[in-house]
Amino acid sequence: MVAEILSVGTELLMGQIANTDAQYISRRLSELGVTLYRHTTVGDNPARVKEALGQALDRADMVITTGGLGPTEDDLTKEMVGEYFGLRMALHQPSLDAITSYMNRIGGVMTENNVKQAYFPEGAIIMPNLCGTAPGCIVERGGKAVAVLPGPPRELKDMFDRQLAPYLARRSGGHIESRFLRVFGIGESRLETMLLDLFHSDNPTLALYCGAGEVQARISARAETVEQARAMIAPLEAEIRRRAGDAVYGVGANNSMAQVVLEMLRARGETVCFAESCTGGMIASALVDHAGASDALSEAYVTYSNEAKERLLGVRAQTLAQFGAVSAECAAEMAEGARRASGATWGVSATGIAGPDGGTAGKPVGTVFVGVAGPDGTQAREFHFRGDRGWVRTLTCGNALNLLRLCMLRDEKA
Amino acid sequence: MVAEILSVGTELLMGQIANTDAQYISRRLSELGVTLYRHTTVGDNPARVKEALGQALDRADMVITTGGLGPTEDDLTKEMVGEYFGLRMALHQPSLDAITSYMNRIGGVMTENNVKQAYFPEGAIIMPNLCGTAPGCIVERGGKAVAVLPGPPRELKDMFDRQLAPYLARRSGGHIESRFLRVFGIGESRLETMLLDLFHSDNPTLALYCGAGEVQARISARAETVEQARAMIAPLEAEIRRRAGDAVYGVGANNSMAQVVLEMLRARGETVCFAESCTGGMIASALVDHAGASDALSEAYVTYSNEAKERLLGVRAQTLAQFGAVSAECAAEMAEGARRASGATWGVSATGIAGPDGGTAGKPVGTVFVGVAGPDGTQAREFHFRGDRGWVRTLTCGNALNLLRLCMLRDEKA
Numbered sequence: 001m002v003a004e005i006l007s008v009g010t011e012l013l014m015g016q017i018a019n020t021d022a023q024y025i026s027r028r029l030s031e032l033g034v035t036l037y038r039h040t041t042v043g044d045n046p047a048r049v050k051e052a053l054g055q056a057l058d059r060a061d062m063v064i065t066t067g068g069l070g071p072t073e074d075d076l077t078k079e080m081v082g083e084y085f086g087l088r089m090a091l092h093q094p095s096l097d098a099i100t101s102y103m104n105r106i107g108g109v110m111t112e113n114n115v116k117q118a119y120f121p122e123g124a125i126i127m128p129n130l131c132g133t134a135p136g137c138i139v140e141r142g143g144k145a146v147a148v149l150p151g152p153p154r155e156l157k158d159m160f161d162r163q164l165a166p167y168l169a170r171r172s173g174g175h176i177e178s179r180f181l182r183v184f185g186i187g188e189s190r191l192e193t194m195l196l197d198l199f200h201s202d203n204p205t206l207a208l209y210c211g212a213g214e215v216q217a218r219i220s221a222r223a224e225t226v227e228q229a230r231a232m233i234a235p236l237e238a239e240i241r242r243r244a245g246d247a248v249y250g251v252g253a254n255n256s257m258a259q260v261v262l263e264m265l266r267a268r269g270e271t272v273c274f275a276e277s278c279t280g281g282m283i284a285s286a287l288v289d290h291a292g293a294s295d296a297l298s299e300a301y302v303t304y305s306n307e308a309k310e311r312l313l314g315v316r317a318q319t320l321a322q323f324g325a326v327s328a329e330c331a332a333e334m335a336e337g338a339r340r341a342s343g344a345t346w347g348v349s350a351t352g353i354a355g356p357d358g359g360t361a362g363k364p365v366g367t368v369f370v371g372v373a374g375p376d377g378t379q380a381r382e383f384h385f386r387g388d389r390g391w392v393r394t395l396t397c398g399n400a401l402n403l404l405r406l407c408m409l410r411d412e413k414a
Numbered sequence: 415m416v417a418e419i420l421s422v423g424t425e426l427l428m429g430q431i432a433n434t435d436a437q438y439i440s441r442r443l444s445e446l447g448v449t450l451y452r453h454t455t456v457g458d459n460p461a462r463v464k465e466a467l468g469q470a471l472d473r474a475d476m477v478i479t480t481g482g483l484g485p486t487e488d489d490l491t492k493e494m495v496g497e498y499f500g501l502r503m504a505l506h507q508p509s510l511d512a513i514t515s516y517m518n519r520i521g522g523v524m525t526e527n528n529v530k531q532a533y534f535p536e537g538a539i540i541m542p543n544l545c546g547t548a549p550g551c552i553v554e555r556g557g558k559a560v561a562v563l564p565g566p567p568r569e570l571k572d573m574f575d576r577q578l579a580p581y582l583a584r585r586s587g588g589h590i591e592s593r594f595l596r597v598f599g600i601g602e603s604r605l606e607t608m609l610l611d612l613f614h615s616d617n618p619t620l621a622l623y624c625g626a627g628e629v630q631a632r633i634s635a636r637a638e639t640v641e642q643a644r645a646m647i648a649p650l651e652a653e654i655r656r657r658a659g660d661a662v663y664g665v666g667a668n669n670s671m672a673q674v675v676l677e678m679l680r681a682r683g684e685t686v687c688f689a690e691s692c693t694g695g696m697i698a699s700a701l702v703d704h705a706g707a708s709d710a711l712s713e714a715y716v717t718y719s720n721e722a723k724e725r726l727l728g729v730r731a732q733t734l735a736q737f738g739a740v741s742a743e744c745a746a747e748m749a750e751g752a753r754r755a756s757g758a759t760w761g762v763s764a765t766g767i768a769g770p771d772g773g774t775a776g777k778p779v780g781t782v783f784v785g786v787a788g789p790d791g792t793q794a795r796e797f798h799f800r801g802d803r804g805w806v807r808t809l810t811c812g813n814a815l816n817l818l819r820l821c822m823l824r825d826e827k828a
């Protein structure tokens with residue numbers, strides 16, 4: 001089955017909100033094995049809603065609309081669906097009763113506009129709204145169907161999951177399953193070259209997505225059951241892991257580097273302390289963003305000035321004088337100082353020139369050193385990032401956590 | 415001028431990300447006075463990209479595409495624009511030089527795929543990418559134009575603001591000037607009530623946008639010249655400032671609370687030190703995100719455990735035992751300790767229960783205390799936020815900085 005999404009709402013065209021409804025429906029459709037080739041968004045304008053609806057129905061078996069079901073005059077999605085199919089609007093008494101009872105309960109006055117919410121194209125399948133007033137509906141005609149859903153995300157999700165999803169599953173049959181491998185430290189084009197021959201398969205398919213200093217490799221398989229789809233994904237995943245090695249740091253669209261590192265520390269019963277210069281607390285904050293951070297982090301230091309690096313971390317004045325604060329030597333001493341001051345298993349440091357000022361010929365903006373001090377010694381690594389201040393800091397944060405991850409992995413292999 | 419947005423990316427159709435690019439462009443187009451009737455999203459499929467492009471160009475004067483500019487095989491937006499207009503792809507040497515120099519600098523290997531990023535439909539206006547490798551372009555043909563932008567939001571915003579916005583302003587004629595007043599500490603509906611009579615004007619217009627713990631009031635005026643538009647904005651701005659008072663903390667869509675606080679500190683020649691528990695470095699990082707932070711910040715402390723609060727900040731064991739770490743008393747001692755340990759003019763602290771665990775009946779998740787210690791004494795304030803861990807931490811960060819701002823303002827008035 002091929003579907004399209006038609007979002008109706010001037011607030012989307014004004015950029016007042018992001019179209020998270022379309023994202024939610026898209027994700028759910030892919031889980032349900034429904035093919036989706038297009039989203040369209042138009043404003044609350046009758047002619048443009050009807051035009052876009054007709055175009056979508058020419059291409060797809062099923063159109064899912066969102067928005068335009070409210071009580072006000074410019075809410076007209078249902079009416080346009082009726083007009084498109086040449087169907088009269090008919091009162092649905094159970095919906096009117098539900099709206100009346102709701103209005104009585106909240107002490108509101110029933111207006112003409114509320115009554116409008118109980119009218120649907122004749123013959124429509126009604127989907128009651130369990131989270132708000134506007135019911136949705138499904139109109140079937142000539143082998144095609146239009147599902148009309150409310151715009152407020154809570155109402156939409158509830159109606160989709162409880163009522164539309166079972167309807168779609170009955171109509172379609174088949175599943176798409178996807179798996180994301182998260183890769184850090186190999187650029188998008190290099191990874192593509194490494195995996196080039198794997199892109200030619202139609203099912204499962206492989207695609208790469210670029211993130212902050214990382215790449216996500218998505219494997220998707222289509223099969224009759226979830227189990228079959230997963231079985232198709234497994235060998236491709238194994239091959240990618242074989243080629244990319246330790247650069248594959250996690251699985252899943254929501255599994256960040258900070259979360260992976262936190263889980264490794266917790267599993268090992270170890271702790272970390274950060275000594276941050278150019279990142280200014282960003283690395284610690286990334287870890288603290290995840291519940292359970294207190295198991296692995298007790299304290300951290302932002303040492304932005306040289307004086308603070310000396311006093312709080314014990315960086316030697318001579319190191320600063322000879323190599324500068326942005327140096328492998330300083331990063332190493334910062335990491336060691338953080339480890340010593342806190343008593344944590346690991347000390348991790350970052351020092352660099354985030355820009356826009358402060359760069360020199362020898363150390364241009366984007367020059368960064370990260371250090372890791374652990375039970376088996378200390379190492380520091382040099383990076384050269386390009387981008388604005390925020391981007392350099394973000395990449396520094398990711399690479400500091402990644403270096404800690406690699407040190408822990410090496411431990412486990414040793 | 416009528417525009418349409420065409421987003422290209424299978425990840426959008428899979429629901430992996432929300433289409434925030436379309437939201438950003440929509441908002442900016444409305445500020446620039448460009449009419450937008452439709453968004454369309456298609457996957458990384460050559461035939462469907464070309465078909466959707468043709469349909470959009472039939473309806474609109476200008477089509478803005480996002481995505482599909484990466485180095486990989488399925489990135490093909492530029493190629494489809496060229497094919498649609500019957501234009502050969504031509505090498506743009508300055509783009510190739512920029513990409514080559516970037517790859518050399520990071521020690522990467524230049525692949526065929528990187529070279530592809532330097533090819534454009536012949537005659538295109540090239541828009542260099544100042545935040546990544548893929549340049550964008552504008553192709554003009556028969557009175558219509560297609561602007562091709564990269565998908566990563568950072569790159570897209572930078573290219574839109576610096577390069578496409580001036581182009582659109584030239585093409586559309588007339589000017590829309592907008593001014594954003596940033597308001598902290600007054601909720602959206604309360605602010606709307608305070609300003610109710612000001613929403614009735616057609617030109618200038620007033621609109622409210624909700625942000626992280628703050629509201630932005632956008633005033634837009636349309637006139638023949640920028641100067642005329644600004645003159646229309648000024649009296650409305652003055653009236654809003656009169657009603658909202660100190661809650662108006664800044665001007666401009668990109669002027670964050672951290673930046674405003676940093677500028678105040680620098681202007682006063684003062685410094686700050688943070689003592690962060692639940693925010694875990696987020697407040698310090700927000701300040702360090704702005705150039706010049708070294709003038710106002712030398713060091714900061716993440717004290718996540720009670721032991722660290724005692725050892726690094728001198729919080730008394732009795733305070734922790736009697737009131738707990740999440741208390742006004744602890745926040746005050748943390749702020750004082752940060753000020754004392756660092757010698758900074760101001761000490762600012764945050765301690766709270768970010769969730770999802772750790773809440774109690776007396777102190778539910780979302781209970782937060784922030785403290786400010788300064789030359790004239792110390793104060794702590796209690797908050798109850800609703801939302802997930804990230805949201806509670808974000809609101810804590812904003813309110814801690816805002817409390818420091820209000821303390822500095824009070825100083826200036828005294």
